[in-house]
Amino acid sequence: MRINTSGWVFIILGSALIIAAYRFGFPGLLPVGIVFIGLVAFSLLAALITSSQLSAQLVADAPTLDGTAITRVGDELVVTVRAANRLPAPLLPFDLTLHSKPGFGTDQNAHIGALPPRGYADVQAVFVPTHRGMTGVEKLSAAVSGPFGLTAALRAVPGSLDVAAAPAEAPVGIPQSLSAHLSRVSSDRVSRGRGTRDYFTREYAPGDDLRYIHWKTTARLGELAVRQEAEEEHATAIVVLDGGVQPSSAQTEAGTQFETLAAAAAAAVRAYFAAGYDVRLLCGDEDIQIEARSLDLPHAELAIAQADGRSVPGSVRLPQNVETVVVCASRGSVNVNIPARAHVWAADSAAVYSGADEPVLPAQWSLTARRGR
Numbered sequence: 001m002r003i004n005t006s007g008w009v010f011i012i013l014g015s016a017l018i019i020a021a022y023r024f025g026f027p028g029l030l031p032v033g034i035v036f037i038g039l040v041a042f043s044l045l046a047a048l049i050t051s052s053q054l055s056a057q058l059v060a061d062a063p064t065l066d067g068t069a070i071t072r073v074g075d076e077l078v079v080t081v082r083a084a085n086r087l088p089a090p091l092l093p094f095d096l097t098l099h100s101k102p103g104f105g106t107d108q109n110a111h112i113g114a115l116p117p118r119g120y121a122d123v124q125a126v127f128v129p130t131h132r133g134m135t136g137v138e139k140l141s142a143a144v145s146g147p148f149g150l151t152a153a154l155r156a157v158p159g160s161l162d163v164a165a166a167p168a169e170a171p172v173g174i175p176q177s178l179s180a181h182l183s184r185v186s187s188d189r190v191s192r193g194r195g196t197r198d199y200f201t202r203e204y205a206p207g208d209d210l211r212y213i214h215w216k217t218t219a220r221l222g223e224l225a226v227r228q229e230a231e232e233e234h235a236t237a238i239v240v241l242d243g244g245v246q247p248s249s250a251q252t253e254a255g256t257q258f259e260t261l262a263a264a265a266a267a268a269v270r271a272y273f274a275a276g277y278d279v280r281l282l283c284g285d286e287d288i289q290i291e292a293r294s295l296d297l298p299h300a301e302l303a304i305a306q307a308d309g310r311s312v313p314g315s316v317r318l319p320q321n322v323e324t325v326v327v328c329a330s331r332g333s334v335n336v337n338i339p340a341r342a343h344v345w346a347a348d349s350a351a352v353y354s355g356a357d358e359p360v361l362p363a364q365w366s367l368t369a370r371r372g373r
Helices: 006-023 029-051 215-221 256-274 295-307
Strands: 052-062 070-072 077-085 093-098 108-112 120-127 131-147 152-155 161-166 189-192 195-203 225-228 236-241 278-283 286-290 323-331 342-345
Touching: 006 029, 029 052, 029 131, 029 152, 052 093, 052 131, 052 152, 070 295, 077 093, 077 108, 077 131, 093 120, 108 120, 131 225, 131 295, 161 295, 215 225, 236 256, 256 278, 256 295, 256 323, 278 295, 295 323
Parallel strands: 070 161, 236 278, 236 323, 323 342
Antiparallel strands: 052 077, 077 120, 093 108, 093 131, 131 152, 131 161, 189 195, 195 225, 278 286
């Protein structure tokens, strides 16, 4: 709680009147002095009571998973705070402070006008995350003014916000996938874009479009046959993020070199997803499946934001038919058994680490000679 300058003036003036009443024999000044001091006490009590009935709810303008908002380093994140008055009486104007966690930018202040009985008001604050990782708004505090502006009550307001900051969207040399050039396994398979389409032939049925008659099969079987396409199968890219930290290690914070690897992994996931690939992300104990053209990209962003450099378990097995594997790991730290036919694109922290605070992404990715073990 805090007594404002005007409150101290009232206290000093009231005390002077009370002293004068006894010292100089002016009894009429006594009640006036008591009123001055009583107004300060009343203002302070009212501020304490009203501030205890203040609540707040925080909502971020970003995708949310399990109560955690997903954003990227350097992107502006708008946080809406709904301050509510639970009292059946008006709440005087107050100042609200949002205390940010490390890596979430500076604390934000907002002035909110008087709230009606059981009313609320929405205010917005803008944060810009500065580091990858888990961050957000740690707590809120409010300075609620008492009646007459004589006092203010400083009180913590229940409320917080968890935010996962993924690596920034940065220009980076992306591996040119070889999966777009899939082999034709038969004359009945055609390659289209980033995926493949199979088709099969069946007997003609009344109502079938004559444009789909397959004349070669018709000639071979001696009866009309039509071609029917199967569902499209999307090419798959697997991204492995491995900082070389053993699961049993007590290390809890990733180093600057790992930040480079995390940024490279995020760039690869986003690029392949944008190109229409199914993407699988292996990151520590996390195994994230992202289907093409789905809304699952935030799951990968969250996993990369939470990554602490721990190794991918060696028990993880990759499908033998995968052709594109992107490895973002310290040299020699990958425990995953990579299929022999896979084209492995590597981003190594030792090759691109500059020693600066910000990660430097590889200008180009290298296709390793090794095709698995």
